[in-house]
Amino acid sequence: xxxxxxxxxxxxxxxxxxxxxxxxxxxxxxxxxxxxxxxxxxxxxxxxxxxxxxxxxxxxxxxxxxxxxxxxxxxxxxxxxxxxxxxxxxxxxxxxxxxxxxxxxxxxxxxxxxxxxxxxxxxxxxxxxxxxxxxxxxxxxxxxxxxxxxxxxxxxxxxxxxxxxxxxxxxxxxxxxxxxxxxxxxxxxxxxxxxxxxxxxxxxxxxxxxxxxxxxxxxxxxxxxxxxxxxxxxxxxxxxxxxxxxxxxxxxxxxxxxxxxxxxxxxxxxxxxxxxxxxxxxxxxxxxxxxxxxxxxxxxxxxxxxxxxxxxxxxxxxxxxxxxxxxxxxxxxxxxxxxxxxxxxxx
Numbered sequence: 001x002x003x004x005x006x007x008x009x010x011x012x013x014x015x016x017x018x019x020x021x022x023x024x025x026x027x028x029x030x031x032x033x034x035x036x037x038x039x040x041x042x043x044x045x046x047x048x049x050x051x052x053x054x055x056x057x058x059x060x061x062x063x064x065x066x067x068x069x070x071x072x073x074x075x076x077x078x079x080x081x082x083x084x085x086x087x088x089x090x091x092x093x094x095x096x097x098x099x100x101x102x103x104x105x106x107x108x109x110x111x112x113x114x115x116x117x118x119x120x121x122x123x124x125x126x127x128x129x130x131x132x133x134x135x136x137x138x139x140x141x142x143x144x145x146x147x148x149x150x151x152x153x154x155x156x157x158x159x160x161x162x163x164x165x166x167x168x169x170x171x172x173x174x175x176x177x178x179x180x181x182x183x184x185x186x187x188x189x190x191x192x193x194x195x196x197x198x199x200x201x202x203x204x205x206x207x208x209x210x211x212x213x214x215x216x217x218x219x220x221x222x223x224x225x226x227x228x229x230x231x232x233x234x235x236x237x238x239x240x241x242x243x244x245x246x247x248x249x250x251x252x253x254x255x256x257x258x259x260x261x262x263x264x265x266x267x268x269x270x271x272x273x274x275x276x277x278x279x280x281x282x283x284x285x286x287x288x289x290x291x292x293x294x295x296x297x298x299x300x301x302x303x304x305x306x307x308x309x310x311x312x313x314x315x316x317x318x319x320x321x322x323x324x325x326x327x328x329x330x331x332x333x334x335x336x337x338x339x340x341x342x343x344x345x346x347x
């Protein structure tokens with residue numbers, strides 16, 4: 001019985017032992033497999049975490065580089081794209097103002113250019129007129145250089161000497177007449193006219209002295225006496241001819257007359273005397289400035305009185321209708337002078 005129990009116990013042990021072993025082996029395989037699977041999952045997770053860490057690190061490292069690149073890009077971007085809107089508007093306004101200023105400057109420059117063009121054209125026309133006058137003068141000079149024959153030259157000199165002798169005699173008479181009229185002015189208490197006549201008389205006396213000192217004048221060296229006539233003028237319906245030297249003396253006669261007439265007219269106005277240019281001794285004499293040469297005495301007297309009459313009117317009325325005052329000297333206007341002489345160039 002006891003042996004049977006032991007056998008039964010052993011049999012049961014063997015039976016249950018094999019079953020336990022059989023059961024234990026599958027479970028053991030499953031545990032090992034789960035363990036391996038968990039390990040693989042862990043490794044995968046570790047790799048994912050490692051990848052994320054590497055990406056984060058790469059991103060962290062790349063961020064400064066991106067910021068630096070963005071900063072460089074902003075620096076390279078045009079200034080107008082980086083300014084703020086208010087500043088951009090201000091800059092646009094400045095640009096518009098500059099454009100308006102440039103346009104105004106351009107218009108001003110164009111106007112100045114137009115004015116300069118007009119000035120240049122006027123200067124060109126004036127230059128052309130001067131050239132024409134110079135050409136006429138050159139032609140006249142060329143004619144004057146054509147010397148007269150010795151016989152014609154001597155005829156002019158002989159006529160000049162006779163006229164000069166007569167003029168000196170006439171001048172002596174005029175000086176005596178001036179002394180008589182001076183006393184009359186004092187009696188009339190015309191002191192301004194008296195001072196003017198005294199001054200005129202003194203200059204006339206100095207002129208007489210110069211003529212006396214020129215008795216040995218060298219006529220042969222004076223071009224007036226050996227050059228041909230280059231001008232023609234009309235006086236009293238009669239035409240006369242002269243050269244450049246005679247024409248210059250006629251112009252001087254008109255200007256001398258205007259200046260003396262202006263002073264005589266001023267004097268009568270200051271004396272509150274009536275206007276009468278013919279009453280003036282200077283008008284009656286009409287010889288101041290005449291050298292006794294180049295033109296006849298009566299010709300010089302005529303043109304002196306033409307200037308005197310106009311000068312007296314301006315001086316008495318205190319105006320400048322016929323002349324002007326320049327550099328301390330009264331002179332007749334060129335237009336008036338040209339109308340009085342009416343000189344014509346002989347071509």
